[in-house]
Amino acid sequence: MGRQPCCDKLGVKKGPWTAEEDKKLISFILTNGQCCWRAVPKLAGLRRCGKSCRLRWTNYLRPDLKRGLLTEAEEQLVIDLHARLGNRWSKIAARLPGRTDNEIKNHWNTHIKKKLLKMGIDPVTHEPLQEEARATKTSSQADHSPESDNQHEQLPENNGTASSENSCSPTENGSSDESHLLDSICDNEPLMSCLWEDETPLVDPSWELPPAGQNINNVGLPSWDENCAWLLECQDFGIQDFGFDCFNDVGVLNTLDTLEMGNKH
DNA sequence: AACTAGGGCAACCGCGATTGA
DNA sequence: TTCAATCGCGGTTGCCCTAGT
Numbered sequence: 001m002g003r004q005p006c007c008d009k010l011g012v013k014k015g016p017w018t019a020e021e022d023k024k025l026i027s028f029i030l031t032n033g034q035c036c037w038r039a040v041p042k043l044a045g046l047r048r049c050g051k052s053c054r055l056r057w058t059n060y061l062r063p064d065l066k067r068g069l070l071t072e073a074e075e076q077l078v079i080d081l082h083a084r085l086g087n088r089w090s091k092i093a094a095r096l097p098g099r100t101d102n103e104i105k106n107h108w109n110t111h112i113k114k115k116l117l118k119m120g121i122d123p124v125t126h127e128p129l130q131e132e133a134r135a136t137k138t139s140s141q142a143d144h145s146p147e148s149d150n151q152h153e154q155l156p157e158n159n160g161t162a163s164s165e166n167s168c169s170p171t172e173n174g175s176s177d178e179s180h181l182l183d184s185i186c187d188n189e190p191l192m193s194c195l196w197e198d199e200t201p202l203v204d205p206s207w208e209l210p211p212a213g214q215n216i217n218n219v220g221l222p223s224w225d226e227n228c229a230w231l232l233e234c235q236d237f238g239i240q241d242f243g244f245d246c247f248n249d250v251g252v253l254n255t256l257d258t259l260e261m262g263n264k265h
Numbered sequence: 266a267a268c269t270a271g272g273g274c275a276a277c278c279g280c281g282a283t284t285g286a
Numbered sequence: 287t288t289c290a291a292t293c294g295c296g297g298t299t300g301c302c303c304t305a306g307t
Contacts, residue, residue, distance in 0.1 A: 014276080014277070016275070016276075017281085036292085037292080038293090049277095050292085050293090051292095052276075054293080054294080055275090056276085058294095059275075060276095065307080087297090089293085089295075090294075090296085101295075102276085103274085105296075105297085106273070106274055106275085107273095107274095110272065268306105269306085269307080270305090270306085271303105271304090271305085271306100272302105273301105273303085273305090274301090274303105276295105276297090276299085276301100277297105277300095278294095279293095279296095279297090280297105281293105281294090281295085281296105282294080282295095283292080283293075284290100284293090284303100285289105285292100286289095286291100286294075
């Protein structure tokens, strides 16, 4: 009895994805949509576990992904959101269109954390390190940390009125422009209520895959018969030439770039 | 030029949540 | 209501690249 592993340990490939595998996965998902990840490897002809496929797609192959470093404004937003949400990377990522939880998590651990420490700010509590030390001395029990579950529970009730005292978390290092950007975001109640609306992803809603089983052709997309050759050729012609409006072109091109990079490996 | 250490990122692992029979 | 199957998330690992010596 007990829980089955998500995939057969035997015969399942691990490690970096090859361009060929990427092509297969993209081809399959664009043809069939995202459904039942467990079945994806089998149907797509991949020797991967479904989990791995999902991860690869959501973190790397999705056409709506942005690539490259987070902008200062995005970084500031991440800091602010982290102060309120803690390590809920998926929630944070949901507020940043085109960014994945993994990407944000990595960026946090490699860049932002250090930045905050340099500024004398505890990356966990978002409070000045000295005060933090004092606070832990006096009341180690009273958990005022933003990580506190209580605080998390209250988050939805902060809707819209997302306290500006929170938003004044570490902004010292940001340029005044970025601070203004963040302030203006936080001061904008309609925008903030939208941001705090869990069901309202900022990701371009135009990126929608057809329901399972429905061929991509049915949504006005070019045939996928040419498989990834088509995707790859888009680089030469420009995605718009295909009338492929449902994809944000940057995203698709990023995917293509990615595939190309993969080929170089 | 060769070696080493550190940083960055992609991918894996394990667990909790959710779903459906 | 219970329990197995599946999904999704957060933490962690390991590999690759680059800067420094």
